[in-house]
Amino acid sequence: MSISLTRYLVEQQRAKGHIPSELRLLLEVVARACKSISQAVNKGALGGVLGSAHSENVQGEVQKKLDIIANEVLIEANEWGGHLAAMASEEMDSIYLVPNRYPQGEYLLLFDPLDGSSNIDVNVSIGTIFSVLRKPEGSLGVSEADFLQPGAAQVAAGYCIYGPQTTLVLTVGDGVAMFTLDREQGSFVLTQEDVQIPADTKEFAINMSNMRHWDTPVKRYIDECLQGKEGVRGKDFNMRWIASMVADVHRILTRGGVFMYPWDKREPNKPGKLRLMYEANPMGWIVEQAGGAATNGHGRILDIMPQQLHERVSVILGSRNEVERVTRYHQESA
Numbered sequence: 001m002s003i004s005l006t007r008y009l010v011e012q013q014r015a016k017g018h019i020p021s022e023l024r025l026l027l028e029v030v031a032r033a034c035k036s037i038s039q040a041v042n043k044g045a046l047g048g049v050l051g052s053a054h055s056e057n058v059q060g061e062v063q064k065k066l067d068i069i070a071n072e073v074l075i076e077a078n079e080w081g082g083h084l085a086a087m088a089s090e091e092m093d094s095i096y097l098v099p100n101r102y103p104q105g106e107y108l109l110l111f112d113p114l115d116g117s118s119n120i121d122v123n124v125s126i127g128t129i130f131s132v133l134r135k136p137e138g139s140l141g142v143s144e145a146d147f148l149q150p151g152a153a154q155v156a157a158g159y160c161i162y163g164p165q166t167t168l169v170l171t172v173g174d175g176v177a178m179f180t181l182d183r184e185q186g187s188f189v190l191t192q193e194d195v196q197i198p199a200d201t202k203e204f205a206i207n208m209s210n211m212r213h214w215d216t217p218v219k220r221y222i223d224e225c226l227q228g229k230e231g232v233r234g235k236d237f238n239m240r241w242i243a244s245m246v247a248d249v250h251r252i253l254t255r256g257g258v259f260m261y262p263w264d265k266r267e268p269n270k271p272g273k274l275r276l277m278y279e280a281n282p283m284g285w286i287v288e289q290a291g292g293a294a295t296n297g298h299g300r301i302l303d304i305m306p307q308q309l310h311e312r313v314s315v316i317l318g319s320r321n322e323v324e325r326v327t328r329y330h331q332e333s334a
């Protein structure tokens with residue numbers, strides 16, 4: 001018998017006491033929004049959703065039409081339910097308060113509405129990443145400062161990958177579960193529970209075109225992988241780089257691997273390319289919940305105290321032993 005996302009969440013609430021009903025509602029609504037984004041992604045050129053929107057986001061990146069569509073779908077789906085106090089997104093400069101005409105809830109939702117934007121027009125997997133925090137107790141109203149909580153404070157995190165299948169991957173702190181979208185039923189169906197990332201791997205994911213800009217420990221690690229059987233690692237490594245964090249992380253959850261978007265010398269004042277609060281934190285927690293690890297080369301990503309909403313971070317995540325090795329190389333070179 002198949003288990004729907006709704007039933008999974010009800011059981012997490014009722015039997016396991018992991019989530020309050022408000023959070024369950026929130027996750028259902030996010031899943032519904034992802035279903036609708038999946039629909040738009042599927043239509044592609046037929047729906048007029050491909051191409052550039054000719055605008056820029058707060059990070060100076062040119063927005064694609066789908067970046068904006070996905071952002072609007074998530075806001076419209078979530079603003080009226082009464083479960084949220086505010087939202088934050090890669091595609092919005094500042095936080096979005098739930099309008100006064102709707103009841104205010106206790107949760108804060110952060111998202112990267114469309115991850116892997118450079119893959120939209122070429123028909124390669126993309127996704128949506130989300131993170132849920134609780135609004136700090138006792139704060140009247142909501143401000144950006146309320147969002148600045150470490151990843152360890154997340155109460156739910158997930159992503160939805162729009163690939164050959166649409167799959168929603170979720171954690172509420174009780175391991176990682178995967179749900180595949182059944183388009184005939186219109187519902188997400190549980191297809192894998194207790195996802196585990198193998199501790200060892202022979203596969204790495206990094207954008208090799210940045211090699212000349214890398215820091216010594218990253219260069220050392222990749223050099224050793226490239227030496228293969230004849231080198232210190234004594235085994236051959238394979239490489240993958242999809243340029244959608246969602247798709248790269250999904251592969252790692254499925255068969256292991258290490259993903260890196262490290263700090264590099266191109267823009268030395270930026271800690272990295274990926275964003276802490278709606279990319280690295282949710283993905284880091286999912287990976288940890290699946291037995292993997294996530295660091296910035298120096299410490300656990302989930303322990304970083306954010307200073308800004310759109311803060312960037314160096315990311316190394318995936319198979320535990322490999323992440324520990326890269327992190328050790330950073331410590332040794334410090």
Ligand code: AHG
Pocket residue numbers: 061090112114115116117118207243244245246261
């Ligand atoms: P986004 O599309 O949300 O801006 O994120 C893209 C990110 C991430 O998904 C991916 O791992 C990385 O950018 C790819 O960057 P490069 O093009 O530099 O390889």
Ligand code: MN
Pocket residue numbers: 112114115116245279
């Ligand atoms: Mn992204």
Ligand code: MN
Pocket residue numbers: 067090112113114115116117
């Ligand atoms: Mn994005």
